[in-house]
Amino acid sequence: ATAITVSADSGSQVIYEGSAKRFVFISESEYGEKDLFSNFKSIMPGDTLTQEIRVSNAKDSGVKTKLYLRAETVDEAYRDFLSQLTLTVLTENETILAETPADQCGALAENICLGTFYAGADTTLDVILNVPEAMENEYQNALGKIQWVFSAEEMPSEPTDPQVPQTMDNSGFPLLVLLLLVSASTAALIAVVNRQRRNGDL
Helix, strand or coil, rough: EEEEECCCCCCCCEEHHHHHHEEEECCCCCCCCCCCCCCCCCCCCCCEEEEEEEECCCCCEEEEEEEEEEEECCCHHHHHHHHEEEEEEEEECCEEEEEEECCCCHHHHHEEEEEEEEECEEEEEEEEEEECCCCHHHHHHCCCCCCCCCCCCCCEECCCCCCCEEECCCCCCCCCCCEEEEEEEEEEECCCCCCCCCCCCC
């Protein structure tokens, strides 16, 4: 098994490059960090924000790849702030992968299979952040980080295999034999609360 640790860019793409045995995170962050959730900045009480993340397989043909996602335990320094927020992760067919306070891993505590991907296939995740209207101003300018880990498992493709991603194919997990396992982690959430509430009160 090969492990790669990457601090992500802000944006909305996770690309598995099988020929290089690595993940690439494409995003931009005003904070100078790699971060998948560029839409979750300067949040305010009462906000409901959505971040779209496209996950794709750039592996050459002849290999099918299962892609997985899990979340690491949140650092205690961010737990109080993140516990105020709710995070929901949806597949492109609106299946709920996880729905939990942002300081908890929930269903993402273990690897969740995002699908079986053939060359050039992709899928989209919608991540929804809910901020309570009653959030206190003590959290103004607060910062929270969540660590997400993406993993890839490569297997030889068969002539009868479909050439499209099979979203939410969880059959056989956990697998007893891994032909290749590559993982990469990213700081997936930075959330900053402005000093003023939406109604302008301090």
